[in-house]
Amino acid sequence: MSKLIFVNLPVENLDRSIAFYEAIGARKNPQFSDDTGACMVLSDVIHVMILTHDKFKRFAIRPIPDVRATGNEVLLCLSADSKTEVDTLVTAAASAGGRADVNAPDDHDFMYGRSFEDPDGHVWETMWMDMAGFQAAQGQVGSSTS
Known part of the structure; x- marks a missing residue:
């Protein structure tokens, strides 16, 4: 069986991010989506979990970096x-x-x-x-x- 990859990304605006990932060809999997996060399927094995900052903080103890400012x-x-x-x-x-x-x-x-x-x-x-x-x-x- 192929291994799956789930990339978890913090996002500021969930609806905006869902629209962005759909525009680049991902489809939203409603089974693993709610008002705090969405599973965006890029392929059979690649899934992007876009999570509100509050939801992301439940999984990661380190602070969310400002990638535009810090790299x-x-x-x-x-x-x-x-x-x-x-x-x-x-x-x-x-x-x-x-x-x-x-x-x-x-x-x-x-x-x-x-x-x-x-x-x-x-x-x-x-x-x-x-x-x-x-x-x-x-x-x-x-x-x-x-």
Whole structure:
């Protein structure tokens, strides 16, 4: 059986965050959602638990950082099936109240990635990789240093 991942994120405005994650393709699982948090399903194995600050504090004893002021708490990365899918996701995030290209885009022959920030400052990357191209590039690097 595949392992599931539940990313728990504190949010300032639950309704705004639900709308944001739905705009980037997540669906809300009502079974694990209420007025203090929502389970946003990104895939069969990836779930984002967006929790009000009060609810989040029930699970974490450390203070919630102001990620916009103090830096990144975590960097989350989602895979994409194409460069177009990367661009589409970042555009959707920006249109839904997020911020596009928080970090510089990565654009290589075998890899393409961009980032976005959700309305609460959590940074996400989305990355497409051509594994055959990656392996070829690794082989070229290895042969040039031999």
